[in-house]
Amino acid sequence: MPELPEVEVTCQGLRPHLLGRTIRTVRSSGKPLRQPIPEDLLRRCLCGNTILTIERRAKYVLIRLKDSAVLVIHLGMTGKLGIFSVNAEPVRHDHLVLTLDNEMELRFNDARRFGCVAIWPADEVEELEQTFLARQGIEPFSEDFCGVGLLQLAKSCSLPIKSFLMDTRRVSGIGNIYANEILFAAGIHPLCPANTLSREQWQEVATCAVRILKKAIAAGGSTISDFLGASGQPGYFQLQLAVYGKKGEACPRCGEEITKEAIGGRATFFCGKCQKSTQR
Ligand SMILES: [Zn+2]
Secondary structure (H helix, E strand, O other): OOOHHHHHHHHHHHHHHHOOOEEEEEEEOOOOOOOOOOHHHHHHHHOOOEEEEEEEEOOEEEEEEOOOOEEEEEOOOOEEEEEEEOOOOOOOOEEEEEEEOOOEEEEEEEOOOOOEEEEEOHHHHHHHHHHHHOOOOEOOOOOOOOHHHHHHHHOOOOOEHHHHHHOOOOEOOOOHHHHHHHHHHHOEOOOOEHHHOOHHHHHHHHHHHHHHHHHHHHHHHOOHHHHEOOOOOOOOOOOOOOOOOOOOOEOOOOOOEOEEEEEOOEEEEEOOOOOEOOOO
16 A cells, blocks of 8 residues: 555656646546546546646645645555556556646556545635645654654553554554554564653654655655656555564564564564563
């Protein structure tokens, strides 16, 4: 499933192809994604409108238009955005196609259809900011994502820290793979209740999270040319994973066996020796 780095790289990959372009036509497959694609509203809001900015918020791609309408896309499990020539053969699972003023198209392909496409018309954008975007958790690249900010955010939360990091209402964009890797790097046991960590431990979590996410974005950066043409966009970035998926293998730090356990229903990998529990 795409996580923050994949969505960030998607935005970076799309910008050179989309900024300043005017949308000519909108077509959809007619098949519903997580919700039906609002094709008529998209057509009304997008046709003749020009793309001003493309940014990521949480795991959403926000495409802002000249009249201040905002197109919001979530990639779901298998969603991909790519730029193609209007002459390129359509492929299976293309669910939304925006034709641009340069004979190119933005295509949203989503085999499993867990993605989402929504539009906020210009006169409803305030609602987007105040309700939808305000509900998203703290951004790992924001100022508040630090020892003090996270300590404050977690003070009444007794969930395991791993579930806390993956809760999108609290923290944006950190999924299962990165949560595992961040906690290993920070030396913190994934079952530690979030409200038992010290400010110093939260600072370490923040530092490790930013370092790991930036590394993943940099790894994805080399694949940006793939946004153009039939190869579409890449899936996961080939990160060097330390613990994720490594049950029974040696911990890269101490040599102890990596343990696997389900936490909050998600596969969790950790080293029982390097990752300290605050309860012990
Ligand atoms: Zn270890």
